[in-house]
Amino acid sequence: MKQSITLKDLTADLIVEQAHAEQEPGWLAERRHEAWTFFAQSGPPEWRRTDLSGLAPDALTLSGSVGTELIWDASLADQGIVFKPLRQALNSHEELIKAHMDTAVAPLDHKFSALRAALWTDGVLLYVPKNVAVDTPIHVRYTLPADHHMIMPRTLVILEANASATVIEEFVSADRSEQALAAPVTELITGPNSTLRFISVQQWGDGVYHIGGQKAVLGNNASLEWTSLALGAKVQHIEAETTLKGNGSRVNWLGATFANGSQVLVTAPWLRHIGHNAESFMQFKTVVNDTAYSVFDGMIKIEHESTATSTRLEEHALHLKPGARNDSIPGLKIDTNSVLKGGHASTSGDVDDEQLFYMQTRGLSKNEARRMIVMGFFSPALDTIPVEALRHQLEAVIEAKI
Amino acid sequence: MSNDLVIKDLCANIGDNEILKGVNLTIRGGTIHAIMGPNGSGKSTLAHVIAGHPDYEVTAGEIWYGGQNILELEADERSKLGLFLAFQYPVAVPGVTVANFLRAAINAHRAEEGKDPKATAIPMAEFRKMLREGMKTLEMDEGFARRYLNEGFSGGEKKRLEILQMTMLKPGMVVMDETDSGLDIDALRIVAEGVNRLAGPELGALVITHYQRLLNYIKPNFVSVMMDGRIVRDGGPELALELEEKGYDWLREELAGAA
Ligand SMILES: Nc1ncnc2c1ncn2[C@@H]1O[C@H](COP(=O)(O)OP(=O)(O)O)[C@@H](O)[C@H]1O
Ligand SMILES: [Mg+2]
Numbered sequence: 055m056k057q058s059i060t061l062k063d064l065t066a067d068l069i070v071e072q073a074h075a076e077q078e079p080g081w082l083a084e085r086r087h088e089a090w091t092f093f094a095q096s097g098p099p100e101w102r103r104t105d106l107s108g109l110a111p112d113a114l115t116l117s118g119s120v121g122t123e124l125i126w127d128a129s130l131a132d133q134g135i136v137f138k139p140l141r142q143a144l145n146s147h148e149e150l151i152k153a154h155m156d157t158a159v160a161p162l163d164h165k166f167s168a169l170r171a172a173l174w175t176d177g178v179l180l181y182v183p184k185n186v187a188v189d190t191p192i193h194v195r196y197t198l199p200a201d202h203h204m205i206m207p208r209t210l211v212i213l214e215a216n217a218s219a220t221v222i223e224e225f226v227s228a229d230r231s232e233q234a235l236a237a238p239v240t241e242l243i244t245g246p247n248s249t250l251r252f253i254s255v256q257q258w259g260d261g262v263y264h265i266g267g268q269k270a271v272l273g274n275n276a277s278l279e280w281t282s283l284a285l286g287a288k289v290q291h292i293e294a295e296t297t298l299k300g301n302g303s304r305v306n307w308l309g310a311t312f313a314n315g316s317q318v319l320v321t322a323p324w325l326r327h328i329g330h331n332a333e334s335f336m337q338f339k340t341v342v343n344d345t346a347y348s349v350f351d352g353m354i355k356i357e358h359e360s361t362a363t364s365t366r367l368e369e370h371a372l373h374l375k376p377g378a379r380n381d382s383i384p385g386l387k388i389d390t391n392s393v394l395k396g397g398h399a400s401t402s403g404d405v406d407d408e409q410l411f412y413m414q415t416r417g418l419s420k421n422e423a424r425r426m427i428v429m430g431f432f433s434p435a436l437d438t439i440p441v442e443a444l445r446h447q448l449e450a451v452i453e454a455k456i
Numbered sequence: 457m458s459n460d461l462v463i464k465d466l467c468a469n470i471g472d473n474e475i476l477k478g479v480n481l482t483i484r485g486g487t488i489h490a491i492m493g494p495n496g497s498g499k500s501t502l503a504h505v506i507a508g509h510p511d512y513e514v515t516a517g518e519i520w521y522g523g524q525n526i527l528e529l530e531a532d533e534r535s536k537l538g539l540f541l542a543f544q545y546p547v548a549v550p551g552v553t554v555a556n557f558l559r560a561a562i563n564a565h566r567a568e569e570g571k572d573p574k575a576t577a578i579p580m581a582e583f584r585k586m587l588r589e590g591m592k593t594l595e596m597d598e599g600f601a602r603r604y605l606n607e608g609f610s611g612g613e614k615k616r617l618e619i620l621q622m623t624m625l626k627p628g629m630v631v632m633d634e635t636d637s638g639l640d641i642d643a644l645r646i647v648a649e650g651v652n653r654l655a656g657p658e659l660g661a662l663v664i665t666h667y668q669r670l671l672n673y674i675k676p677n678f679v680s681v682m683m684d685g686r687i688v689r690d691g692g693p694e695l696a697l698e699l700e701e702k703g704y705d706w707l708r709e710e711l712a713g714a715a
Contacts, residue, residue: 406547417561
């Protein structure tokens with residue numbers, strides 16, 4: 055899209071015109087057109103807990119391809135790994151993108167999913183060929199250029215059979231004094247016996263609205279370790295899902311959300327079991343401080359085709375101030391009578407006084423003890439971050455929020 | 457003496473219940489002083505009040521240590537004065553490793569007002585060496601340092617960790633609350649040896665126990681008996697043996713007779 059256009063001035067014709075000017079393939083221009091039509095016709099989504107009253111998207115300017123950083127060891131390309139901006143990848147890998155894009159996150163689900171599909175410009179493709187295993191992290195970092203801007207970045211990760219990779223997706227910006235919108239889409243498609251470690255880090259500055267869709271679809275015996283960190287933004291609404299489509303697929307999903315000030319951070323992570331003998335574990339941890347509000351709207355859906363599913367869900371919340379709120383709404387929907395194991399645990403409350411006392415008797419001040427307890431609460435998620443500098447930076451962000 | 461722990465007429469409540477009803481007790485610096493008493497007599501309450509647990513309300517009395525009445529001090533300030541409580545039930549803190557916790561505790565003790573904490577912090581190599589040596593003498597596995605504090609620990613592991621913390625923080629006065637409970641004979645020996653290594657003129661110890669068994673390993677200089685929130689008898693090591701042999705009932709009867 056052109057750098058300067060605001061949402062209210064956009065039309066379907068302009069969008070298609072722009073797609074042609076960028077020499078995008080015809081199918082993509084059609085998808086954009088269809089999505090825009092859906093967007094224009096649909097009303098705002100009915101999200102009871104996500105306060106979008108401060109968001110006036112009409113006045114937002116669409117940012118072009120600015121601020122997408124690809125951080126990796128480029129010599130990995132020698133093994134056939136493709137990691138490049140998504141639009142650029144359309145030239146070399148059009149069929150691959152066409153076949154996979156929009157297969158995980160449905161574009162015509164609601165107004166914002168349609169907006170994302172119509173207007174995306176930034177993004178990356180990561181393609182790991184069959185039997186290729188990479189240890190070093192592959193990192194994409196998206197930034198928001200200025201107030202009153204919006205970006206719709208897309209991450210498309212495709213792992214072929216027996217491939218393995220570690221991927222970091224990071225959203226970061228300066229604080230914004232006026233509204234700004236990020237509406238990213240993340241699609242993770244993993245082939246048979248593949249292993250993906252995926253770390254998603256939302257650390258936008260103040261003022262940013264984040265309305266994201268993330269979905270992983272697992273192949274037979276594929277394994278996913280997913281860490282979701284949500285620290286920044288003014289309002290976050292993330293719909294995320296792992297679909298355990300393949301037989302014997304596994305996911306280990308750790309979430310860490312810290313809302314302070316007047317942040318509203320909503321996460322709706324779903325586990326969907328389709329394959330046989332699949333195993334899922336989800337543990338979401340939330341800390342709320344000041345007058346912030348967070349929501350865990352999780353769901354485990356066990357479809358009728360699946361058999362011998364094992365699943366466990368844990369949500370834990372810590373409240374640091376009486377004015378801080380967290381809603382935990384775990385759901386379970388079972389459409390089969392063949393479940394092997396199911397489990398659920400949930401805790402919520404203040405920092406434990408006995409823990410504080412124990413630590414204080416060793417000389418730690420109450421504040422220092424609280425800090426360690428909160429950091430410890432998040433450590434299972436933080437420990438999965440393979441880049442030390444990033445982990446330390448995030449620890450500092452978390453400490454500043456306590 | 458300022459390294460004595462002096463408890464005067466101490467009364468303390470939890471909620472509306474008066475638990476300590478005028479405790480008078482002096483633990484002299486450099487001595488080992490055992491407190492015995494039946495379950496529910498207020499021994500753990502006394503230990504918690506000495507350490508500064510905020511849930512107990514002190515309604516009367518004083519506790520002196522290090523030249524001051526410590527009742528107004530927070531638990532961490534008491535720790536920095538050199539008091540140490542080995543818990544009867546050590547608390548689990550998930551996500552906080554033993555090593556990180558110990559380092560933070562040592563650094564809290566080394567911190568000085570007006571100085572950059574980085575300047576007073578223990579050098580990493582020195583800390584590691586100290587930790588390794590401490591764990592070795594307590595026959596603890598090296599992997600222990602990376603485990604989360606007391607989480608999933610066996611009874612013996614918890615008590616060893618209490619002694620390890622004591623070893624590394626070098627307190628002047630320790631209160632050990634039933635450190636022997638839940639220990640098999642091997643663990644008891646290791647824990648007692650750990651304490652005996654530290655014992656000497658620099659360390660006073662208030663050793664709370666329900667059984668005489670621990671006192672075969674940690675030899676007390678003095679023994680006091682607590683019943684119903686008061687110290688009812690003071691004596692030497694022979695008092696512990698007498699209690700072991702005869703139980704508490706004779707003492708209870710004797711006291712009732714005297715009243
Ligand atoms: N948190 C508490 N709330 C109410 N009563 C308590 C609490 N802790 C201890 N008590 C009571 O105080 C008395 C003394 O307990 P405690 O100090 O634990 O004794 P001991 O350690 O000698 O067995 C007991 O009657 C016990 O029930
Ligand atoms: Mg007790």
